[in-house]
Amino acid sequence: MFRYLTIGLFAFTIYILFSGSITLYDILTGLIVSAIASVILAKTLVKEDSKVIDIRRLFWLIAYILHYMTIIELRAHLDVAKRIINPRMPINPGIVRVPYKTKTDYATVLVSNSITNTPGTVVVDLDEDKKILYVHWINVKAIEPDKTYEYISKTFEKYAKKIFD
Amino acid sequence: MIPILHLSLISIVLTLGMVFAYLAISERDLLKAIVYSAGQAAMYVIAFYLLMAPDIVLAYAAVGVGVYSAVMIIAVKKTERYEKP
């Protein structure tokens, strides 16, 4: 039951954000639309009801977004930008294995999308059974699974476990 | 000054659209032709935007970039990919 409410609330937020005004009309139509959307889709979006009520996860999500958008992204952008502007800077790309330890789908997706969103690393494929991400790395510093984990995905996984697992 | 900037932007975008259209028509690989025509549609979307028609942007972005390419890609998948000379 909670999943319907949460998804409906999420839909309502997006609706109001996208309309950009709060008149009676927006609220009424928004309620109807979000009710329909949550009835259709909530059962495929959320599996466990208990997780969605946990407020702490939301705080972790906000903290993660702030940390990620300001520090991690900026550093990675600068690195790749240097490689683009400076022709002598070497690129030695390759596809490496990176293990992951998250359990739920959403956590895995958060980790891998964060990796892709960081310039310099792109997830090419993932193996759900062996729990390995195959990452195309613009500057391969190491090829051992432990070290790649250290370099690429450690921070993301720390947050992902707190948010979704 | 400002109308000139605006018009030159429009003409750049339309010229690029024409180049994409030429490539789409002359290309023998149909999948590539479809992708080029999606590029042409993207250019036209910018042109519609600069010509101050937001409604058209909404409708055309969906139809030109998306629906046409999707339907055509499915059609290529169901039929054959290379045009014979």
Next chain:
Amino acid sequence: MTLEEIARSVIMIIMPIFIVAFVLYAIRAIRGPTIPDIVLAIDALSFDVAAFMIILAIYFSSPFLIPGAIVLAVWAYALDIFVAKYYEKKEIGE
């Protein structure tokens, strides 16, 4: 100078940068050589056009120009998925 005028003059300055970037993306899309390259270029182009649309809406001080951005972005994403599907699977419906 009000905040709005500042915004408009800054956008006026950076507008050529965006345009040059578009032309470069378009050149990559025209040159190819493989289909994933073209799709990637069109994809990046569309996302940037979406951002550029919203920035220009400030410049023209006309908020009605923006809703096209998300539609363009979502369809560019759909184009990616479709080309990927074409390469991966035998039937589109699978």
Next chain:
Amino acid sequence: MDEVILRFLWIYTWFVLIATIGLGLYGIAVKPNMLKKIISLTILGDTANVFMIYVGYRAVYPIKPPVLWTMNPSKEVLENFASQITDPVPPALVITAIVINMAITILITFLAIQAYRLYGTLDSRKISKLRG
């Protein structure tokens, strides 16, 4: 000087549009593959749409889409509005044309798929030979 550049750009854009229309016609007339004909058809239709919108454009500044930003406009607002907007009729016609072109393109694509099922080819020369 400004006037000359403006005039050049205006005429140049018309020529680009007409040339793209010509390209579309060429593709339909000459290319044998059915899907290629359909792609050319979409290019033709889209360029016709840009053509129509370009008819409604006016070179003034500031220029805005024909959407009012208030529900109870005063006289001043309306006069201001009248001096800034583009013509709303061509966009309305073009939306209609986009829907129609899309509907017909989809129907033609379905027909092409069905033709491939029956003939095993999309080449119009071969199709007219095999019709028998």
Next chain:
Amino acid sequence: MSKKNLVITSITLTSIVLGLIISLGVLGPIPLTSIRPLGLFYALFMANRNITIEVFPLIVNPGNFWAASTEAITAILWDYRGLDTLFETSVFFFAIIGSIALFRFTEKEEHEIRKKTHENHASEGKYLGLSLITKTITKIILFTIIVVSAAIALHGQLTPGGGFQGGSAFAVAPLLAIAALSRFYLDDIGFKKNTMLLLRTMGLLIIALLAIIPVVAGIGSWQAYIMQNQPKEWAIIQLFPPKGLGVLLGSLVYYNIAELLAVGAGFTIIFILLSIPEEFYKKIIEKEGVEHG
């Protein structure tokens, strides 16, 4: 080869001549700075009731030309030139019906194909589709785009957008679901072909009814016209409140909702038809070819 050259030359020549005529003769060598009076008329009178401005001095009662909208294009599409839009959606409708007629199959055949393939591919929320990342993100995007398209359509009379724009933005949902998940996902959330056909015809019937209902309401006095939105001095029936819930309403809202329903469902039908595997059709056509010769 000579035929090809002939075609190329003739098209080039036609283009050049046309370009000259149009750019120099018809639309003028310089860009316009004035606006055509018809467009200005639409833009000015859609939203105001009481004010005449100097460009239209002869109009006695501007309230007569009110469309209860602040967006000129939606006002033209569904009120000033509503008949065009009614038939434009019917073009799309007939294209879909033509496609269904072309790809038609009986219910027994449909049942067969569903039973045979559904068991192999989808079980307990696991769809074959693309990778895990794509599937998960696509589910979220699906949900976002449904809400966004509804917002676009429902604010059609206030901001750019409207029924068709919303519906075509919605169309990405079934398309992404088919591509990234599989067509069984659509089945599972209840987007079946016949349901969608039902929704499609319902939407169109609502549009047609909204068009015809003023005349029916005006039987006897005959003071109302087809597709009438707001009352005029010479056509006094009022069915649609012009303002309410804090925004402008008019009949445009209802048209937009119906059109959203119709267009979204129509696109879904097309993509469902296209996603059915090819072997299935081959079998049907072979059978039919034997029967009818």
Next chain:
Amino acid sequence: MEVILAIAFYIGLALVVIGAISDLIGALGMLRFPNFYVRLHAATIGAIGGAVYPLIGVALMSPSLTSLGTYRWYLMGASLVTALFIAMAAPTGSHALARAAHRAKVVEVYPKVVDHLEEDGK
């Protein structure tokens, strides 16, 4: 309150400028890099630096643009939703394309130091 809005405005403006520059760098990278897989990184710069950052910047700027009336909230909301959307869609699109290209072997992975994906036989 006004001070906060002004600060947000300038941060937003800075983000927009950063966006323009990253856009140019991304486009240059798209042109300069030798191979599809390497270009993916340039496209990431174009999508995140060139689209998501300026969109957030616009969202921060818009409350100060008082001449837009109530529609400035429309601007803000739409740009936020679009930013969120691109932040989700861009990496997924890149990933899907890369995976498909690798599986169908349309693009050779070149230059490469190591290719574990090929070694694992996918």
Next chain:
Amino acid sequence: MVDPVHHLIGLTPPITVALAFALPLLSLIVKSRRFAEVYGVSATAIAAILTAIAFYYVYLVKSPVVYTFGAWPPPVGIVYEVDKFNGLLGLVVGVVFLLVAVYSIEYLKHRSGIEWYYTLLIGMEAGMLGVLYTGDVFNLFVMLEVTSVTAYGLVAFYRSRKESIEAALKYAIVGSVATTIYFIALAIIYGSYATLNMAQIAFKTMSKVDYFFYLIGGDRLWITYTPMIAVGGAAALALALWAFSVKAAIFPNHFWLPDAHPAAPSPISAILSGLLVKVGVYAIARFLYTLFHAAQPEVLVDSALKYVVEATLYALIVLGALSALIAGILMVAQSDIKRLIAYSTIMHIGYIAMGLGLATKLGLEAAIYHTINHAVAKALLFLAAGAFIHVVGTRNIDELSGVGRLMPITTLTFIIAAFSLVGLPPFNGFVSKYLLYMAFIEKGWAPLTAIIVISSSFALIAYVKIIYGVWLKAPVKELKGIKDPSPIITIPLLILAFACVFLGIASPYILDKVITPSVVDLAYNPLNYVSEALKILTQALGG
């Protein structure tokens, strides 16, 4: 207080299309074949009644009738403007569709997908009536697309037959190119005339001041005449007529027709040949004669436009003559009965184009009367040929040998239709061909009459070959159990045959009371057409 009949006229196409919308919904609920058939027949019957009312009203009460949609006066909104010309053609459309809907019940009884068939059929009728009734050039484009898209769907109805899919594909591509060209013409029209209303364009081509825009106010630039407008009008006229000539299948744009028309089911062939090409003819006539005043070029305000219009008229005569001759020659060589009839359509469209190109009163009378006669006779011919095909199961003329005596009613109606099309008295085709003859002599172009005689004699040869084979030759196939089909097929045939005879015998009366007034409304009374629209606008503005 508006006359309620106006509302009925305005309702005709919308209500027809609404009936088409409802059919798929109802057939999902009532899963019965009989229901779809009854529904299709009753929907076309409703449309036929409505068109009959419109015809009665414009001939006996008031013409033209202007119906304003959404109560918006002419240049602001879309109007239907029904005068005697399109009221007459509307009646023909309504009647032929009703007969075809009845005929289809029996003809398609072994086919699946009948509900889609009837949906498309009703939609096509709505589109055709819309093309005829509308008074707005852009609405004309939309309605043309409605008819086209339904026609493509119906041509491909036999989806497992190779030739019908190929024909539909070709037809669809050619047709959509034509409509796109028309759309470009519309862009030029809007760019130069700044309006889409037919009455206003008709006014602007003959007056230096635009009274419509004067009434609603506006920029002086658009009220007064400039030479630019004339060039725009000429370019738009040329493009639009090219597009319509594809729809009407005038040489050299006729190449899609011989494939598309035979490939459809026979009742659809009857509609395509009898009515759909006439829609193109109607649009050509409307553009040339009402919008650009080709019958009285002296009223045109610009002399450049006058030259273009006159050149267009000559081009119509030349192209019409060529299509008549070429189609006549090709007719003789056909062995497929339906293909032969399709070539005959091109020939008759050539006659009509020649009549339109004359721009005299007699020529126009001949063209319009021939339009109606050809619609009735060609529909009858296709339906009768369809009856042969339905019973015998082949389209080859040689294999049809000898069935004539076993199917007397069908053969009789076939002979009536054929003789009418060839132009033998006392049938209707004779009258209109004679009128065309007289029109040429009156204009002083007697040598051109040879074209009519020559092509008609080719047609006579072709038809006599069929009739001889069907009636007298020894059968090549086993003819057991072949007899006239059930009355569902023969009654429409008999009604159409009676119409052929009636239109021939009563021709003096019909010409006097029906055709001549419609010609006057079409070409010689432009002020009437315009002033009716202006009256509505003045009322609406409260002046």
